[in-house]
Amino acid sequence: MILVTGGAGFIGSNFVLDWLAAGHEPIVNLDKLTYAGNRANLAGLQGDARHVFVQGDIGDRALVARLLAEHQPRAVLNFAAESHVDRSIHGAGEFIATNIVGTFQLLEAVRAHWGTLPVERQADFRFLHVSTDEVYGSLAPDAPAFTEQHGYEPNSPYSASKAASDHLVRAWHHTHGLPVLTTNCSNNYGPYHFPEKLIPLMIVNALAGKPLPVYGDGQQVRDWLYVGDHCSAIRRVLAAGRPGETYNVGGWNEKPNLEIVHTVCRLLDELRPRADGRPYATQITYVQDRPGHDRRYAIDARKIERELGWRPAETFDTGIRKTVQWYLDHPDWVAQVQSGAYRDWVATQYGAAAGA
Template structure:
């Protein structure tokens, strides 16, 4: 069995579904079910005995100790995190509690579990920490992409909290010998993406006839990674990664936000045209940029290709089409996640 934390969120749920589609090894799934954690993401596993779900917090040491002792997982994959930059600006304390304190308590529980394993199991055990390219800060337009050796320069409460968690994971390896792996990924997109992030927000707002809010000039550049490619990368790192190493995971798709929005609009024009015949791009609205908005991220993913043989299967063109089609085919999922709290958040964030 493996333990997945945060396995009801966007990337975590995709990973759990992907794992059980290709393996009979059970998953113990621990998720706090905050705003972005949604069991509806895992509805396909409702009657699957290989999926054991527990609602709980990675900051709950007693719960962690009990689960680890009862289920004795051979590996832990840690997705559990507060992950939205805008939310971290409005309320940074939740990010410190989950991403820093929670990671610390998870590491300590796992270290206790790992140290008591028989030697063969202790040697084979892995703790894989899923992180972000945002810990590296921002890049100038012509600067080389982030490599694993790039200095950490986080610029938001979110990225600072993730940087802290990365440092804790590294320290637990070098101090205690815990066999850890860290992945730093670029912007994910795909099915089950909570609709406050750029791509699902644009799709949902476009179909609802609402404005498509773009921060500033929209020329912030990101590298885009289809979520199921990210899942395959994590599987590969878990399988063959060298303990103590960090692997950057990217999609080789650097694009400015405004280009992403126009691409989504063109696909919607093709797949679900507006009744009045106009393009969805007519709904684009520029709003005040957020504080400390990083201008460019880019991932150098050559290490994971060179050492582990992994490359993304999807281009941005194939991945974004699959994503738009998924949202068009799953209106019930969109309706289910759009709670009153979500609508209040979007109104608060983009009212200006």
């Protein structure tokens, strides 16, 4: 048995689905079900006895302690986080509460449980913390990619809160001996991605005939990682990673945002042409850049390849085609997540240009 937190969110739900599809042991899935946590992501597990879903907060130490005592997991994987930079700029409180205080409460509950285990089970236990490359800050265009030795220089409330959580995880290992693992990943994309993020926002807006809002000049560079590859990396780190170590996980796909948008448009032109025959790229609209927008992220993922033998299976071309096709094949899921609250958020963030 393993305990997964945030397992109804984008990356967490993909991990849960992939894990159980591969026939691994059962999962207890703890998720608060905020706006980005979606039970519909897990609909395929309805009635599956291997999946125990619990709605709750990682900051509820008593609840976490009860789940640990009842289910005796061999590992805890922490996906739970507030994760959208734009939302953190508008209001950082939830990011501090979940990413910092919540992680602290979770660590304390896990540490207390771990301390009661027999010595051999203590040695086998793992706490895996899923984090982001944004903790490292912004890179110059010609600077080397982030390695695990790169200093932390977070520039947004979101990345600052994740950096703090990473530091807590490290401290609980060095101070208390808790066997922790940390992964820092680049930008994920793929199925079940909430459409406030770049790629799903472009897909759903394009199909709805709305403008495609691009920040500034669109030349912000990110490394793109297909979510299925990220999940395989996490499984590999859990299986063979060394306690106390950090592993960067990247897709070896550095691309500017504007190129991503044009790629999505070309795929939609091919797979779901507009009724009027015009290209989707005509919907691109430039909007004011967000405050403190990091110019470039890039992950050096050689350590996880060298030490654990992991490399991504998808190229960007294969991964983005799978992603666009998934959204075309799942209109009901898209409609379900686009609630009034979501529409209000897009209008607040991008203004009238987003057509929300």
